[in-house]
Amino acid sequence: MSDENVIIFDTTLRDGEQSPGASMNTAEKLEVAHALADLNVDVIEAGFPIASPGDYEAVKLIADEIKGPSICGLARCNDKDIDRALDAVKGAERPRVHVFLATSAIHREFKLRMAKEEIIRRAVEGVKRARNGCDDVEFSPEDAGRTEHEFLGQVVEAAIEAGARTINIPDTVGYNTPDEFAEIIRYLKGNVPNIDQAILSVHCHNDLGLAVANSLAAVQQGARQVECTINGIGERAGNASLEELVMALTTRGDRLGTKTNIKTKRLYPTSRLVSNITGMHVQRNKAIVGRNAFAHESGIHQDGMLKERTTYEIMRPEDVGISQTELVLGKHSGRHALRKRIEELGYHLAEAQLDKIFSDFKVLCDKKKEIFDADVEALIEQRIQSGQRAWDLTSLHTSAGTACIPSATITLRRADGQETKLAEFGDGPVDAIFKTLEKITGIRVKLIDYSVRSVSVGKDAQGEVYVEVKHEGRVYRSRAVSTDIVEASAFAYMNALNKIALAKEQALVATEA
Numbered sequence: 124m125s126d127e128n129v130i131i132f133d134t135t136l137r138d139g140e141q142s143p144g145a146s147m148n149t150a151e152k153l154e155v156a157h158a159l160a161d162l163n164v165d166v167i168e169a170g171f172p173i174a175s176p177g178d179y180e181a182v183k184l185i186a187d188e189i190k191g192p193s194i195c196g197l198a199r200c201n202d203k204d205i206d207r208a209l210d211a212v213k214g215a216e217r218p219r220v221h222v223f224l225a226t227s228a229i230h231r232e233f234k235l236r237m238a239k240e241e242i243i244r245r246a247v248e249g250v251k252r253a254r255n256g257c258d259d260v261e262f263s264p265e266d267a268g269r270t271e272h273e274f275l276g277q278v279v280e281a282a283i284e285a286g287a288r289t290i291n292i293p294d295t296v297g298y299n300t301p302d303e304f305a306e307i308i309r310y311l312k313g314n315v316p317n318i319d320q321a322i323l324s325v326h327c328h329n330d331l332g333l334a335v336a337n338s339l340a341a342v343q344q345g346a347r348q349v350e351c352t353i354n355g356i357g358e359r360a361g362n363a364s365l366e367e368l369v370m371a372l373t374t375r376g377d378r379l380g381t382k383t384n385i386k387t388k389r390l391y392p393t394s395r396l397v398s399n400i401t402g403m404h405v406q407r408n409k410a411i412v413g414r415n416a417f418a419h420e421s422g423i424h425q426d427g428m429l430k431e432r433t434t435y436e437i438m439r440p441e442d443v444g445i446s447q448t449e450l451v452l453g454k455h456s457g458r459h460a461l462r463k464r465i466e467e468l469g470y471h472l473a474e475a476q477l478d479k480i481f482s483d484f485k486v487l488c489d490k491k492k493e494i495f496d497a498d499v500e501a502l503i504e505q506r507i508q509s510g511q512r513a514w515d516l517t518s519l520h521t522s523a524g525t526a527c528i529p530s531a532t533i534t535l536r537r538a539d540g541q542e543t544k545l546a547e548f549g550d551g552p553v554d555a556i557f558k559t560l561e562k563i564t565g566i567r568v569k570l571i572d573y574s575v576r577s578v579s580v581g582k583d584a585q586g587e588v589y590v591e592v593k594h595e596g597r598v599y600r601s602r603a604v605s606t607d608i609v610e611a612s613a614f615a616y617m618n619a620l621n622k623i624a625l626a627k628e629q630a631l632v633a634t635e636a
């Protein structure tokens with residue numbers, strides 16, 4: 124099957140801007156238009172010039188400034204709209220005017236209040252007027268998806284006869300199913316005598332989440348232009364998403380026999396730009412450009428990815444402009460992914476150490492939604508520090524508040540298994556902890572520095588406590604990390620006291636020797 128080109132008609136600046144809340148000013152529209160040209164779309168529908176002076180100015184500016192794509196302006200089937208659109212796009216390298224008129228029974232009867240004959244007459248007049256000022260005219264029978272096939276065929280034939288170069292079939296209200304929409308295209312291909320004199324285009328809305336599926340079904344029946352928007356923004360539930368369509372046409376070109384001119388590496392940057400400008404966030408699990416589109420958290424998937432990328436990825440992130448696949452560490456991750464991240468962070472751990480850190484990691488994952496590199500580093504440091512120690516802190520209870528004297532109850536276990544439990548009061552829970560630990564260990568120290576900082580981000584970030592203490596003229600430093608800073612304070616102080624105990628033990632061994 125030869126790869127046939129599908130024309131990408133971007134309507135982010137027209138239908139996309141019709142999304143409630145997505146209005147853009149002229150400077151923003153120009154910025155988006157530049158990005159669309161860099162993306163190499165074939166047609167930019169820059170706006171609806173009659174809608175407002177601002178819309179006219181934006182279309183005109185884009186037509187005058189943007190080189191490469193055709194620049195299109197929308198118009199209803201009336202002289203004022205068409206003349207305004209012609210004027211707005213006339214400065215473009217390749218100007219296009221897009222004339223539309225609804226054809227479905229519902230729109231004819233209730234909105235336009237026009238009979239079938241009048242619809243055909245107005246469509247023909249509109250296309251002819253546009254053709255007087257511009258070579259490239261597109262005609263859309265609005266709500267084609269709910270129009271009687273036979274009447275739709277008559278309107279399409281008349282519009283082509285009047286000079287339309289592109290016939291765009293919209294599923295204006297996102298009502299069609301893929302087989303039904305394919306049937307419309309098949310019908311037009313088989314029953315409109317002059318259909319081959321125009322390019323067949325489709326414009327699908329996403330009310331039932333079928334915009335991309337319906338567009339692809341039409342392409343399989345011979346449509347060679349698809350109308351779409353960045354991030355799928357547009358009237359109501361939006362239009363077919365450009366990035367999804369392009370990557371489907373590219374990735375499944377083997378099946379569809381299609382290709383596009385799009386520079387796919389520009390998809391992600393363009394998506395970000397449009398999202399930032401319109402303030403319309405891209406959902407995390409959105410295909411192609413969502414934050415999770417190339418992120419894997421499950422251990423089994425991460426293991427598969429580390430062994431062979433294609434086990435779980437059908438596209439390469441770099442092909443859509445995303446720097447790399449992300450193996451997100453979280454409660455569903457396994458040892459393979461954790462080991463890989465630890466190695467990337469520059470640590471070389473023995474299998475036994477990895478096992479211990481893996482179990483600490485799983486405990487942390489139950490407390491924290493996202494695990495950052497700093498969290499992993501903290502886990503490793505904590506384990507490394509706790510390699511040799513005189514005491515283990517086995518339980519900790521503190522009480523504090525405005526109506527009680529702060530206290531701490533702590534149990535420590537010595538290396539020989541003997542446990543000691545004591546309680547102390549303090550100025551606050553941390554002070555009480557420090558006093559209790561000194562009492563159990565019998566080591567008196569002077570606290571020189573105590574600080575708390577967050578090692579990662581978010582409300583569930585881990586707190587790192589740093590302590591510096593002085594004992595018999597020597598300074599000992601230690602730190603510990605936990606989602607609970609009181610607990611981290613206890614572990615940091617305990618680590619410092621363990622260091623002192625270890626130093627004393629080593630000094631004793633040296634003297635005896």
Ligand SMILES: CC(=O)SCCNC(=O)CCNC(=O)[C@H](O)C(C)(C)COP(=O)(O)OP(=O)(O)OC[C@H]1O[C@@H](n2cnc3c(N)ncnc32)[C@H](O)[C@@H]1OP(=O)(O)O
Binds near residue numbers: 141198200224
């Ligand atoms: C499916 C689509 O996305 S179509 C594009 C939709 N986009 C927009 O509407 C955004 C910009 N629109 C606007 O700024 C305004 O609606 C304007 C300036 C275009 C028109 O404003 P108004 O003249 O005040 O008309 P209003 O919007 O209230 O009503 C639309 C009129 O256009 C008529 N109309 C609708 N479509 C067409 C058409 N394709 N050809 C001719 N007339 C049409 C309607 O029947 C109605 O006519 P009426 O006033 O005789 O009843």
Ligand SMILES: CC(C)C(=O)C(=O)O
Binds near residue numbers: 138293294296
């Ligand atoms: C103007 C037309 C093509 C349109 O946006 C629609 O029918 O959805």
Ligand SMILES: [Mg+2]
Binds near residue numbers: 138293295358
């Ligand atoms: Mg539309």
